[in-house]
Every structure is written in structure tokens, then in C-alpha cells.
Amino acid sequence: MLFNSYGFVFAFLLIFLAGFYGLRLIYDRTRLCFLERVARLYLVASSLIFFAFFGLEYLGVFLVSILCNLVFIFLQKKISKNRAKLLKILFVFSIIFNVFYLGFFKYARFFAEIFAGISDTKKENIVVLPLAISFYTFSQISMQADLYRGKIDCSDYLEYLTYITFFPKLLQGPIMRFGDFKSQTTNLLGKSISVEKIESALSLFVLGLAKKSLLADTLAAVTNFGYSQPDTLSSTEALVVIFIYPLQLYFDFSGYCDMAMAIGRMVGIELPNNFNSPFKSRNIDELWKRWHMTLTSFFTEYVYIPLGGGRKGEFRTYVNFIIIFLVSGFWHGAGLGFILWGALHALAYVLTRFCIKRRIVEDSMDDRIRAKTGISGKNRYKRLMNKPFGIFFNYLFVAFTFSLVGAGSIGTAISLFRRVFGNFVVGFSKNFLELFMLDELWYIIKMTSFANGKYSMTICMWIIIAISFAICLFAKNAYEIAEKKLTVKRAVLFGLLFVWSVLAFSEVSTYIYMGF
Structure with missing residues (x-):
């Protein structure tokens, strides 16, 4: 049931909102504290019903992921904080499980086609990609990482269930951290919602x-x-x-x-x-600060920084950038087109950052900030690349590289480029x-x-x-x-x-x- 469908707009959404505001009305009149938990349960139940409309098999895969991560959360709470080594082993195992869970469903067909040379009839028997698995798996990983680092405290399993199932962000994100979501759902019924x-x-x-x-x-x-x-x-x-x-x-x-x-x-x-406004970007560095920003934030926090970020020298920093984009390519889809897309964006990003650092081209700072800092272009090339020309060439690069993804296969993309x-x-x-x-x-x-x-x-x-x-x-x-x-x-x-x-x-x- 897509958001842009009659069933969602005129049935599911209206019923969902009616139920929620009904709970708010009862809470306003009674101030019964247990209604807060009822509201969370209502959000969880509504989200699972919404997800079930896409297919019970997808819901089953989602529930297995939830149950396994609940076990990890339960064990982390039971293990004493003094047993740091055991907690670390549990954390590493939880990450491996989530990565493997995503990889198995997302890349089973891809690797089977490469290594087994399967026929068209056998392709139908390979596991189909479960709905939204990329998004909720990354949410699981971010929560497990923050829990291990002590950044969050998941003392209530219902808070976790509300976070991981909340249907508006389930299919497409944004990828929201548990701590941020928890702060949004505190005093859910008592929160003022103005006209x-x-x-x-x-x-x-x-x-x-x-x-x-x-x-x-x-x-x-x-x-x-x-x-x-x-x-x-x-x-x-x-x-x-x-x-x-x-x-x-x-x-x-x-x-x-x-x-x-x-x-x-x-x-x-x-x-x-x-x-x-990602297509207002003047270079590839700025594009990835504007496009799918929560995914960029996720990779920065949970991949780039653990790899060392920019703390281990310029060369290592560029290697870390390349790793990020290759991982992003794998995350977006299973196929050589996604890998090549990630590699090309990695190359463009590294070259752009290299040029910005050496002031061959300027970064995307606003003109007013540039005036205050005293940084300004010293040649026409900088000025041209920082204006409409930069936007045009950046979009040109995006259009041709994104075609590797849109085409679905390298062969189709090559056929299109030949035309x-x-x-x-x-x-x-x-x-x-x-x-x-x-x-x-x-x-x-x-x-x-x-x-x-x-x-x-x-x-x-x-x-x-x-x-x-x-x-x-x-x-x-x-x-x-x-x-x-x-x-x-x-x-x-x-x-x-x-x-x-x-x-x-x-x-x-x-x-x-x-x-x-």
C-alpha cells in the first residue's frame, strides 16, 4: 500500500489518525499514564498492519530481524558492564548478523548468477529482495552501535519496537537514530500539536x-x-x-x-x-551533503569515523572515502552497475576534495561566508566552476553515473550510451x-x-x-x-x-x- 494510493489516503491514513487522536482525546480528559504505552502499542500495531499489506512474507522477514535484535538488546542489558570483552563480542556478533541478514537477501541472486551460472528457470527460485530491508537493517545497526557505546539506554522494549516499526519512515527512511526518535516520542499523547x-x-x-x-x-x-x-x-x-x-x-x-x-x-x-535541493550542488562533495542526508550521516558516524576518518593522514582519508562509496554502492543494490556507480562517485569525490584542499577549485561556501573569512577566487576557473557551470557539470556527471543504476545492468547502460x-x-x-x-x-x-x-x-x-x-x-x-x-x-x-x-x-x- 503506497502512500500515493486511494487505499492509503482515504482509508488507512484517516483510520490511523482517527485512532491516534481518539487516544489523545481520552488522555486529555483522564490523564491516565498507561495510555502512553497504549499509544506506542497503537503505533506498532498500525505499522505492522501497514507493512503486512505488501505481503506476509515480507512481514515475516521483518519480524525475524526484530526478534533477533531484541535478543541482542536483552543480552546487553543482562551482561554486567564490567565484562567489557563479552559485551564487545556480543556487539560484533549483532553487527555481523545484521550485515549477513541484509547481504543474504539482497545479494543471493547476484552471487548465484555470477558463480553458479544459473538458468532463467532457476532464477525464479532464488530469494526475492524483502521490502525495506536496507532501511530497517541500517536502523538496527545504528541502534546496536549506540547501545554498545552507551549513547542510548533502551530500558523499554516497546520504545525499540516503536522506533523500528514506525511506518512513515519504514519504506524509505529517513534513517533516524534511536536516541533522536526516543526524544520525539516522549510524552507522545501530552505533546502539544498546534493548528x-x-x-x-x-x-x-x-x-x-x-x-x-x-x-x-x-x-x-x-x-x-x-x-x-x-x-x-x-x-x-x-x-x-x-x-x-x-x-x-x-x-x-x-x-x-x-x-x-x-x-x-x-x-x-x-x-x-x-x-x-541536491541539484543546486556545485560539486560532488556538496551533492552528498544535500542528497539522502541521513544515509550520508549514517556512513559518516558508523563507517567513516570507525575507519579513522581524517585522523590518519591524507592518503588514509581518501581510502576511507573510497570505502564509504563502495559500501554505498553495495547498499543501494546488487549488481555491477551499483558497484561501478559507487566507484565513479568515489573517484569524483576524492578528486574534488583533493582540489578543494589545494584550492584548485573552491568549496561550496556561501558568498557571504566567503567574504567574512577572506577566502575568494583568484582566477576565473574558480569562479566559473562555482557558478552555473559547476552546477551543470555536476549534474552531467550525476546523470550519466545514475544511468548505471537506472539501466538495471551494465549491458543496458552501454546500449544507451552507444545511442x-x-x-x-x-x-x-x-x-x-x-x-x-x-x-x-x-x-x-x-x-x-x-x-x-x-x-x-x-x-x-x-x-x-x-x-x-x-x-x-x-x-x-x-x-x-x-x-x-x-x-x-x-x-x-x-x-x-x-x-x-x-x-x-x-x-x-x-x-x-x-x-x-
Whole structure:
């Protein structure tokens, strides 16, 4: 049951909120302390029911992970803190278990195909990737690490269950630490939820829904077509597919995260922001400070720093960066394309950091900060690379490297690149252009003199692409827009946007990060 579905918006979400606010109403009138635990149990039960809609087999894999980690938590609490060596062995075993659990399900098919040379008929019998296992496994690892380090105290198993199952962040993150989540759920029923908070939550949900249903799903129709049959594309069609895939991925992922933040806010839980206008980045270093920020934070805290971070010399620091990106590639998916994607981003990141350190190019500091610190560009190259040229070349790199992921295989990606760099063929087929035919936009075009023109469908395509890039490059983030006061005019606009998004549910696509 996706967030952008009739069943979720008009049934599950409404029932969930009605039950939660019913508990709040009873608590306000009675002040019965045990209702706080009832509220946590309600969140856990609702989340497991939500997860079960995707399949009982997925729920089973999730419950096994929960039960095993509960055992680790129980043992850590029972072992005396004086027995440091035993605690360390238990901690290492818990990490090995979670990594193996993720690796077994995520890479079984990949390694079987490489080492066993299985036939197509046998592929159907290999374990299928369980839903959301990458996200909840990383949450398990972060909790086990913080528990071992003494940063958190999990004295109540129900707190753990609420944290690991909370459905708004379950499918796509953000990857939130247990300590941060626990502070958000303290005094859950007694926490004040103002009208302004509800208004901002509703606004944020509508914006996320629109990004997913109107933009991501429209672009997905094009990229799915292009990646499924790259040899039929012209050179310009292949370029369009390559360039819009990062847009599709961004609108899909950030739209889902916006909706997750909105749902959490509706019950008084603030989830961390996961995106900060990533395509405004001027280099690859800045991109990874803006894209999937909670994953970057996770790798920094639990992989980069334990490896030594930047404390063991420049060369070791660069090696640590490379390890991080290779691990990130493996985490995102099983396939040579993901590994190559990680390796290319590692190379670009190391080169960028090397150049920044030697001031061959400047970092992404704001001009006002640069003026205060006295750091400024000393040549035109710096200034060019720190302005639109930097944004363009950075996006160019992102688009071509992300195609290795979107294509699904190295062979498909190579076929797509051949269409671009081989004999360059200009033109768009009718079948390709029809994929951009967003009905509402097409109706507007029909009312103009362009409707009967030769390039009417091409105009529709470029309008959608231009709007998508304009939102990424010039618009504020959805959570910033949602913070503004909800006037009557804004309420009407959000209402129309919600209706438009709901009408687009019939063209819903699968949430793309379910495959990562």
C-alpha cells in the first residue's frame, strides 16, 4: 500500500489518525499514564498492519530481524558492564548478523548468477529482495552501535519496537537514530500539536504527493520505456532518458520523504529532512551533503569515523572515502552497475576534495561566508566552476553515473550510451513523445494555436522537462514552502493540487527506492 494510493489516503491514513487522536482525546480528559504505552502499542500495531499489506512474507522477514535484535538488546542489558570483552563480542556478533541478514537477501541472486551460472528457470527460485530491508537493517545497526557505546539506554522494549516499526519512515527512511526518535516520542499523547503544525503537515503531504504522482510518475513512464528498449531510441531520446532519470529519482524519493515527514508531524514526531535541493550542488562533495542526508550521516558516524576518518593522514582519508562509496554502492543494490556507480562517485569525490584542499577549485561556501573569512577566487576557473557551470557539470556527471543504476545492468547502460555517442540521430518518435502527455497540460495546449502544429507534442515534452528542472534549481524545498502560513489563497491552491494528484493515482508507479 503506497502512500500515493486511494487505499492509503482515504482509508488507512484517516483510520490511523482517527485512532491516534481518539487516544489523545481520552488522555486529555483522564490523564491516565498507561495510555502512553497504549499509544506506542497503537503505533506498532498500525505499522505492522501497514507493512503486512505488501505481503506476509515480507512481514515475516521483518519480524525475524526484530526478534533477533531484541535478543541482542536483552543480552546487553543482562551482561554486567564490567565484562567489557563479552559485551564487545556480543556487539560484533549483532553487527555481523545484521550485515549477513541484509547481504543474504539482497545479494543471493547476484552471487548465484555470477558463480553458479544459473538458468532463467532457476532464477525464479532464488530469494526475492524483502521490502525495506536496507532501511530497517541500517536502523538496527545504528541502534546496536549506540547501545554498545552507551549513547542510548533502551530500558523499554516497546520504545525499540516503536522506533523500528514506525511506518512513515519504514519504506524509505529517513534513517533516524534511536536516541533522536526516543526524544520525539516522549510524552507522545501530552505533546502539544498546534493548528499551525497540522497545517504545515497537510501542506507538506500535498507537496510530496504532487512530486510523486505528477512529476515522478510522469517521468517514470519515459525512463521505463527508455531503459527497457534502449536500441529503439534516437540519440536525442537517449539523452532525454539519461538527463531526466535523476529528476525522476529525486521527485520519487524526496516526495515520499516529504509525505513521511508530514505523517510524522501529524502525530507529533519530527522526522529529519533527507534532501536539501541536491541539484543546486556545485560539486560532488556538496551533492552528498544535500542528497539522502541521513544515509550520508549514517556512513559518516558508523563507517567513516570507525575507519579513522581524517585522523590518519591524507592518503588514509581518501581510502576511507573510497570505502564509504563502495559500501554505498553495495547498499543501494546488487549488481555491477551499483558497484561501478559507487566507484565513479568515489573517484569524483576524492578528486574534488583533493582540489578543494589545494584550492584548485573552491568549496561550496556561501558568498557571504566567503567574504567574512577572506577566502575568494583568484582566477576565473574558480569562479566559473562555482557558478552555473559547476552546477551543470555536476549534474552531467550525476546523470550519466545514475544511468548505471537506472539501466538495471551494465549491458543496458552501454546500449544507451552507444545511442548517444555513436551515430548521432536527432528526432523524437510519436511513441516517445506520447509518454510525456500529461492530460491536464495537453488540454491547455489544445486551447492554444500550438495544438494543431507539427511540434505540439514536442512542446509538451519540453514544458514538463523545463518545469522539473526549474523546481529543482530555483524553487524552495517542500518543507520550507510548507512552513509558510496557510492563507485562504494557499489553501485553495493546495486543495486543487491535492485533487490533481489524487486523479493521477490511476497512473501510479512503483516506489523506485523499494528496489534499492
